[in-house]
Amino acid sequence: MPMEGVPTSLVKIGHLLFLSTAWGMQVWVTLAGFLLIRGVSRHTFGLVQSILFPFYFYAVLSCSFLNLALYAMYHPRELLSTGETLQISLFFLCMVLAAVNARWFSPTTSRTMLRMQEIEKEHGLGMEVGLQARREEYQRLREKDAKYRAVRQKFYRYHGLSSLCNLVCVLATGFNLCCAALHLRAL
Template sequence: MCVRSVPSKISAGEAAEILGTTGKVSRPGGRRAGGPPPPSFHERRISTAKGTAGVKASQDTTILSQLMIILRVTTQPFHVVAMVAVLVVSAVFFPWKGDEEELDTKARQLLGLLHLTAFATQFGSQIWMTFASGLSLYFSMPRHIFGQIQKVLFPLYFTLTGALSLVTIFTYSQLHPVQNNGPTQMVAMCACFITQLFARLCLCPPLIRFMETKHKMESMASSGDITKCPRYMQYSISFRRTHSATALCNIFTMACTTFHLHHLAQQFCI
């Protein structure tokens, strides 16, 4: 058998041909000729820092999205609101043991100012939302745009008036204990707060959901009478019922605030 021997030396032409074929010649130390130099220590630190910052940003985004899911979907925030409401109502009907005269003059003035500010803001918000904002938007905006605006305003309105009603109850209970002045005003304000809380937690979410579903089905209906669709009519009836219940809650809360307004007017000397 004949074996061809490998030449020990490579000519210059063969070396050039090999270099043209591969395009790379290894140098001592493992680095290839013609390739980019390895990154420096400072560049590696910058790259590592950018990677770490990206990971932290993604983690922060994930935490924020989870928090928004908790606030919008789960019932845990409702539990917190219920606990705070029970604590405030307990503090109202079972106040600290002490006489009304123990409050100094400056503290009573501050509580009175806070009470009037909260009540005036609450009553003004009810008047504006019911008679100014609602009617003007209803007659000047297209129906779908009006629904989109109300979807934002309804939860904010009941949240604001509920919080102001809570402040009103607390300040009035500190200035006028229930045992000394009768429970009439306190019962009216507590009923107002409970109604606003019920409207915000139990009526606003399904109202918005029904409205969004109705608008989506109306936009998807290319032709034909959509009122003939049983599913659409079911959502429409549910929307009307929920909207009517929300309106009744608003009427009742305005009656309660008007009752307290009459009480405050009897106390003033102008």
């Protein structure tokens, strides 16, 4: 049941808490990958991400759902301005993209990555640190092993879709955080 009027202080705190939690997780998890890949082996990096990402996507999904619910409760559809419609749409979009990531893209990416890593281990690859190490050997493996090439293509396709969904969520949450900040009366 939509509620018109001013939300209570508890609702405002909850909304800001869920919004800032989602934003903080999104920024940290997105940027931490760039740091982590430089400090651990490729296979360790993949394992960490395969464990971290399901929790991350479900947490973003939960925060987005709670933000959407709280925001929609105090912004009845009949009274929405263009900016409020955009905010609700972005909360919904982030919720849907996080759900797609949590349910389909992340598990498929992880399963494919594990198959790819098995093939790499057979060829003595994957334990090097950083992206540039042994680049030529990976290139040769792609050229000579059709199975590896196919698994790698599937991995990068799903990884790319997952990354795109995550980027859109980061931007949507960032926009909603800016809107919330612009509507604060005082700090």
